[in-house]
Amino acid sequence: MKNRDLVSSVIWMAFSGLFVAGSLRTDLMVDGVPGERLLPLLMGIAGMLISLFIFITSIFRQKEVVIRSFFSERGSLKKLLITSVLLFAYAFSVNYVGYLLATTVFMLLLFRLVEPRGWGTSIIVSLATAVLTYIFFTVLIGGQLPGGLFIPKGLF
């Protein structure tokens, strides 16, 4: 945990520091009363102090710390990476190729790549999920999902 506390405290310090730097770009007091950036400045300073405390305590605790591996299971990293990449790729593509195609491919790849299942089951479940959720969210709920290639605008 020592390394995680060290690294995380540095990240929190940088995050809080960004708000402190951003707050100092304008006047903190306007006509004698606090402006919009006073509280972010105070909270940013508080964040920097707390992260400094975590940083220092993690250094002093180094002897009593039990080292744990970051991932609980062997092969976790692969599963997590595939899932994360698929999620971002799905979000990126859905506006271009439309909800139905993007969702079918996204679900199919999740079923096949992360915890492999048969092609037939994966295709049927993925397609059915895409179609049923599309109908549910557009027809029943009255929402909008990207139509893309397969659904002409205004069909539902």
Added chain:
Amino acid sequence: MDFFANLGQALSIATEPMNLLFCFLGCLIGTFVGVLPGLGPSAAIAMLIPLTYKLQPDTAIIMLAGIYYGCAYGGSTTSILLNIPGEAVSVVTCLDGYQMAKKGRAGAALGIAAFGSFIAGTFATIMIMLMAPPLFQFALKFGPPEMAGLVFMGLTLVTSLSSGSMAKALMTAVAGLLLSFIGTDIITGRMKFTMGIDSIMEGIEVVSIAMGLFGITEVLINLDQKPSMGSVITAKLRDLLPSKRDWKDSSGAIARGSVFGFFVGLIPGGGGIVASFLSYAMERKIAKHPETFGEGDIRGVAGPESANNSAAQGAFVPMLTMGIPSNVMVALMLGALIIHGVSPGPRLIVDNPRIFWGVVGSMYIGNLMLVILNLPLIGIWVRMLKIPFTLMYPFILLFCVIGAYTINYNIEDVYIMLLFGIIGFLMRKADYPPAPLILAYVLGPLFENALRQSLIISNGTFLIFLSRPISAAFVIIGSALLLSPIILRAFGKQRLGAKLKDAD
């Protein structure tokens, strides 16, 4: 007389067909989520908020409330039959519930958990009806300094009661506050910290953050762990009714759990987990034979299960009367109310009586529905335990993406959710609790507004918070809580949050 008039109004709103239907749906989804390990109530509520956009605000909150207290009911099933808590609030139920099940008394454990939850839930609802109107009157007297003091105390309570390191909980609360400053300033109308990104001009959507931190993170955490599924102990319906002896043994624990849980629920950060752990500790302490606890003592199931349900409903009091959420689920419901154009706070009962009385009325009906859902249908819930997580998680991810997209029909909200999903995963790996971040994010604008208005009134002096008795009390309590780890360490004692972490 007022009580019965209010009760009539509450039940008449709650029994309208749409409200009844969505109360049932909420309880059903809540029980489902509670039974399934790996999907929490926060993720479920965050995912379903976008589905409520087309509903009336009272119907939407009735459904979300049903999910919340339904989870507390459903969580006990897996604790008793599998020794795996469906929800964190049911962790302590494993201790005696599973031991009872192993001795062939699963039915009695499930029965007393359901009836205890029903009694506690009904008690808490009556208490809400009795306590809320005077609290509304009290809260109407709050000016900006009192509100700022109350939020400050609430945030310190949340961090103080978080399990694990208080410094880490404080850090996430500060991060939540900092994130809440992003967007258009409410007083001047100028942009703050948006870095030129148009989609966060109005601030980051709370639903995107919540779905990321709870929905996506939960999936990633589960993918990282090997699922551990013990053998399921089954119970027959005829065994589910507790015997006279069971009732005699557990009635005191149910009564104490109901009263105690309700008051713990009122405290920001209190919630069901703290209530159930403290109830268990209390029952064990006052028992003539404490050694029977952990060996299948029915009081170890009755007390904590009553306490966590009572706390779940007690948490609605500060939210409905003052607009202060005491836990993440209630914070999300507060966010949902704001999305529906409703301003939570002391004027809610005057401006939107249908929401207040509708939620209260639905709690009576929802508690009854949950007993029916949890006892005769126990077989269905047990079968659902056999659904592997690897089959469910693609659907959870898909619903998160659709949910984030349908907030504003903007794909950037999905990117934000995914980003917070990864941040949440890293936070969990480094033992940072995500709950203070969401609570601070929801309370941030209220805190900022109240603080700045107070400083405008006082011409910039912070002494205004100490010169008014109520705000001074809040500030002193909050400051004492911040210093509590140092004070407790000086006396050689451990903070409650640290004890909860050890118990975990």
